[in-house]
Amino acid sequence: MIVNMSDKATEPEIAHVVERIREAGYQPHLTRGVERTIVAAVGNGRRHEIEALQAAPGVEKVVAIAQPFKLVSRQVRPERSVVNLGGVAIGGPGVVVIAGPCSVESREQLFSTAQAVKRAGATMLRGGAYKPRTSPYDFQGLGLEALKILSQVRETSGLPVVTEIMSTEDVDMICEHADMLQVGARNMQNFALLRRLATVNKPVLLKRGPSATVKEWLLAAEYLLAGGNNQVVLCERGIKTFETEMRNTFDLAAVALARDLSHLPVIADPSHGTGKPSLIAAVSRAAVAVGADGLIIEVHPCPERALSDGAQSLDFAGFERVMKALMEPLREVAGAPSWAEVTVAQA
Amino acid sequence: MIVNMSDKATEPEIAHVVERIREAGYQPHLTRGVERTIVAAVGNGRRHEIEALQAAPGVEKVVAIAQPFKLVSRQVRPERSVVNLGGVAIGGPGVVVIAGPCSVESREQLFSTAQAVKRAGATMLRGGAYKPRTSPYDFQGLGLEALKILSQVRETSGLPVVTEIMSTEDVDMICEHADMLQVGARNMQNFALLRRLATVNKPVLLKRGPSATVKEWLLAAEYLLAGGNNQVVLCERGIKTFETEMRNTFDLAAVALARDLSHLPVIADPSHGTGKPSLIAAVSRAAVAVGADGLIIEVHPCPERALSDGAQSLDFAGFERVMKALMEPLREVAGAPSWAEVTVAQA
Amino acid sequence: MIVNMSDKATEPEIAHVVERIREAGYQPHLTRGVERTIVAAVGNGRRHEIEALQAAPGVEKVVAIAQPFKLVSRQVRPERSVVNLGGVAIGGPGVVVIAGPCSVESREQLFSTAQAVKRAGATMLRGGAYKPRTSPYDFQGLGLEALKILSQVRETSGLPVVTEIMSTEDVDMICEHADMLQVGARNMQNFALLRRLATVNKPVLLKRGPSATVKEWLLAAEYLLAGGNNQVVLCERGIKTFETEMRNTFDLAAVALARDLSHLPVIADPSHGTGKPSLIAAVSRAAVAVGADGLIIEVHPCPERALSDGAQSLDFAGFERVMKALMEPLREVAGAPSWAEVTVAQA
């Protein structure tokens, strides 16, 4: 931590900061510039006491140097983590494709979808039982009934399932029926929920909040690891920006950055990331190219009749096209005569 | 709702949309343009079925016309709502000032703060018992102990108190000790929590999420009203943007807009809105000028020793200065000779 | 400047940074922490050479400490600047109201508008001759003809005029007809234009770019002052965010911040700031309350027939209502019994 004193800071103000740094368990280290003085807090003390010095007289700015997360960091664990569930390894060599409807609507709907996505190459099934909906008048999910359908289809299809959890009260029930618990984007900083999920023996899929920085996202994951659950998969699903043609701005560079900063597997959700079925094949390829360990894609037997997110869901044929797109090689770089040839020709 | 067909839509595709609109309980109404056809869905049907038509073949875009919220709307209730608690009327003629520490840290801290802010003109006390913190390693609040301190200081000071609720499990306990329950910005779309608070007989202070549009904010409030609780106060506290000099971008126009669209009282939080003590007097004045029904301001006996949000808290003298700034008249408009004078002079 | 070395930085890497800091004209100053080393660059050297060290091996991050602007800063000039033009003092004791149409459309239109806004209390006239339009198919302004109309109406009304400049090629012509030259939001970082305007003996109204930080805005103004023109007025006109109900997010806290950091006068544009006529009275009051030195408001005799920005323009009656709103006192703070009374009563 560095405490940057104002150019008008007095000697007693500097002395006060030095003393407070010592009280907080750090060693103070002064650098006197031409215009201003900088005081570094060296060592491992109580970080928040330095942060609060922002309010001390003569202080212009407190700047943090080290990253605030620990257990999720590659500094603590350089090798990549793999999350295993039901025979699927997220973070392993292959890209894991999770597909299924936004909401579980009926046994038939989920059964046929599982069949179709599995045939096309998906190895996990998604389906919502409890739905976070912007409006109270929208379909809120079938709840327990949906969980039971998920269980059944998991059995028949052999696909492990992930479903969203919205409340600490539902933890036991959902753990009984699902292989992985999803924390939705709007709950990324629902710390009561995170603390509860930290104590559960199930993997957690942690979606990035629509306005969360990568750092905040990793700190949300830190809640899970710090509480004892290190089976965590991160999921980029788009952030909110001024762009209105797409539902969100799909931040694919954040996938690469999160994998640089953390050992946790990172997957991507092109359905929410763009909200546009016509773009999903292209951005899914991009997500794989940037390093994503998996994809989670919304698929529905008849999107125009879906009870939620129909506008961004693929039908079965559309999903197959996406899976085929993932097999196509990258477009080649346009060739050029080598410099050697050119310089020889000029000689 | 309007379904805008693509310029390449075929007659069967248009006919299909017309039929689906009828199925959804609306009357279809066609407008055939030179290049494209528009189908309006007239009446009151099942909205989501029209939204899902986005996925139907030949459809370019589904556009909603009416606002999606109802009970919070001024169309339903044109007169302004007033929320009364402990002798304070939020939404009444006077601007209500709520002040206090970010976190309750001790009986002494809260007692002295209550005394100071009351003397300066505040009529409600804030103080956190359960704190949503970005990092699991930060101070998380004193919990029940803090609630008890709040109760005591409420008694001695006569100031009603508001405190944040983070989990459905804490509802009963917090209701016992507080006059108003705050839903923090990061929980604005914690729908499980909203649904639970809709059943409580206490006013709710609903902060706007850092990336929530005004419409999403009002829809979150709609959860409370639709569930039976209409004692709701909205609170603007800044949104996330690219600007880095301030903690958030304080969206004061949204205060005016929310009051235009909804009958609910709207207050503003300049502490989180800017994160800069030096700006709080100016933006508090602006919040009052734009129409806010109240202010909620962080005050701490010694901000540089605060366990949370010290950097943006005011000390007692700073808070007094803000209260005095609220009494100062608006700067006058620079005078000008009247047009009449000018034209006479020219004649 | 501070160079924060990575926790894996080697001694030769640190030595290299130290040497480069010396080469750049600064004194290096090391702080060795438990995990990492920090090297401060003390003195006044070549800043960009330190910034480029970001790319040196072993460097994690280069952090700037001092603000990058100089001449616009209150550190250089603590007293507030006043820009005088045609008898109007922007930055003086009174709030200056500039009003007029988005585009000059005809002599009659501008003449009647000038008459109306002057009668209501405006002391300056705005009107576009060259219009920056998102689409090439939109009305682009009357050009020279509009400038001549502006000149005439300035004569008859006595109101000094401001008009937008879009190209270095138009500088002489516009200087001949206008009292103040406006740099539009989209040209805030048109550095060729700024450099040319720095050499002109006319005040410049510099609008904040839709995605410019306050720092970038002040650095754009620095181009003008560094080039010799210190008659500069800043104008906040809203930034782009995810909010879609309003044209922009009107960043009123930035007005207060810009006035804290800089001595230049700052005005606000509620028309572009919100894009909603129904909000203009409220946010204009807020702008004055937050400290704005003036307002610039779009007014048109018949907004629904305006050739540009009709949707956000006020008609004459609407503008009068705004001017009256600026005269109304601030809503009062709700009273409370003093703490003394309460404690006495309890004794």
Next chain:
Amino acid sequence: MIVNMSDKATEPEIAHVVERIREAGYQPHLTRGVERTIVAAVGNGRRHEIEALQAAPGVEKVVAIAQPFKLVSRQVRPERSVVNLGGVAIGGPGVVVIAGPCSVESREQLFSTAQAVKRAGATMLRGGAYKPRTSPYDFQGLGLEALKILSQVRETSGLPVVTEIMSTEDVDMICEHADMLQVGARNMQNFALLRRLATVNKPVLLKRGPSATVKEWLLAAEYLLAGGNNQVVLCERGIKTFETEMRNTFDLAAVALARDLSHLPVIADPSHGTGKPSLIAAVSRAAVAVGADGLIIEVHPCPERALSDGAQSLDFAGFERVMKALMEPLREVAGAPSWAEVTVAQA
């Protein structure tokens, strides 16, 4: 265009809108709903006159249906455009890699860079002569001297060059020395510049503004095509968001969207898109996977000594690693037993 009347609109207000739509050259078409009336403007009239109806009494909102751009649209030209320059085809089958320093600093610097990037597979050279810099105190480019160096190195290397143009006054001089003119992100809506470049017989590289929607970007390109220059290449280079770990948010989905909406070639700039050398290989792969027709990458012989953008430039070895990354195949999708096998096994 659709004019959505308020639920309180009176019959005379509706009649007025109908009449104005007719005056504007459209056919009005009414749809009367239960709560409100919608009036569609059918045909091809004067669009802005309908937009201005936003200000008419009784109107709630005017909604545009058709996209506002024409010549850049795939509706006008379904096949993809190819821009040819100096033997390079942007938009052709191969991905074109443009590389070089941010600024031209010396003949040696540019010569060695050209040699290195060509050897690694680049087929075009970039290098700035006139630099748009946020601060007036930063290096502003060598100007004409840099243009001459670019010419020379173009000759010796055989690589066509692209360089940025900041002012209409420099057009002739830059056309003489460069193969392609770049409009920088901050000048995307410098309409005076766009109008001038529309008359030039050279290809233009149009960068997306940091806060421009895809629609605004395409409308900026429309200025070029409408003015007569259809040799236009679009370039995504990141947008401004709340994320602070990267310089910009690299909007790769926008590359796919722009290619869907327009026939123009689209390239991507990972250097500005992320500002982080460590991410460039990953996001370059992603850009190619999403459909980009090319990449433009900053390379410098010694980034830590670069006069501009050193922090985000690659050195020669780093650029070679990126080129190699572009050759690597996509990671494979994790296999799954087919549904058929599973159902057979269950039978």
